[in-house]
Amino acid sequence: MELGGGEDSMDVQGAAAAAEPSFSGHQQTSVKPIWALLEEAAQMKTEGNAFYREKNIRSAIGRYHRALLLLRGLDSDVMTAVKGFGPEVPALTREQEALLRSTQVDCYNNLAACLLQRQSVDYARVRDYSLRVLKWRPGDVKALYRAGVATLEMGDAQTAKQYLTKACREQPNDANVRKHLQRAEEKLNRELQKERAMYRGMFSSSLKSSSGEGINQTNRAGEGV
Template sequence: MDFSNADKMPDEDKLEKAKQFKQEGNDAYKNKNYKLAIGKYHRALLHLKGIGQLQGAMPGGIGSLFNGDMIQGMGDASRHGALDPKLMSEVVDLKTDCYNNLAACLLQQETPNYEKIIQYCDYVLEGVPTNVKAIYRKGMSLFHLKDYDKAIETLKEAHTDPSIQKYIIKSRKELDEQEKNMKKALSGMFNSKQTDSKVKDTADT
């Protein structure tokens, strides 16, 4: 695919190509070909980001709905009035699915890039704060990064899900263990100081 020509495609064609790449990514994921799936999802996102450029609806196309500027971008598009609301809704839904699926692919790797997974999940949660899959994957990634407080804070947003509840419990156990170890270390330091004091007192007499 020559992506230099993709910008010249009508928005409807870009949307259809994005749907096609997403489906190919889903098929690759089902076949456990995660590397191929990642490539397909990225291609889908590239087509989505170009939507709106030809109409001049938004600077940089609908790409400004991605990677941190989603809410503001939607407002900009609305003020221009050149993008069909139904089209925008489909774009946001596809964007959400692609980033969610990218996070799922990375979790399947032998050494997952948890920071990247969190980033992808944040892109999803910007538009859909209640997306349970994104909450779960972000919380699980924070747990594996040993950021247990943030893991609990994130997972509590969808605490009724059994899988999420499991990681909340695990995070709390790890925090309890950290607290026990801290108290033990502080107790050891205090006892050591007491011993040193006695040694000094004995040496002085």
């Protein structure tokens, strides 16, 4: 089910903002214990998954966005950028860090899936969210596939082929991966043929020009005799 409108758009923009540094995260962390925030974010993700299964894309996007906002103030990568402003965030344990990253990765992955369900797809955001996933989970097949599809739709068949080839290695029998990999290869082949035709035209024009100059020089030499 495709849901449009400003509310959906605002949720998508908010998800992008969740990756940017902000001081609000310090206030959130000081109010609630770390585990409480992590569990609340995980619950938001679970609710988002349920909405996605029901094809309620707008509500799913909203839940993933809220989960990412909750986690922003705990993310050491984000808060390093604003170190020295506001109270320090306590260091996460290894278990807490793992839960934070897992929830973030799932939310960004699922946001990319949601955006691909919309009637008008923002491929730049799909690629951005997928690349965030690949930063933390380089071999994630779904992120590789979505990054490949988005990059292909944005016109970069060469990079798309790289993503889709990696995805195909992991899931060689996936029909969707193979279909889009074939699309990327066909686009590259068309571009190569076009480039060759252009060079042939340039070479042919150069030969004609050189031949014409030779004839003119011969004629002038004959006139001199």
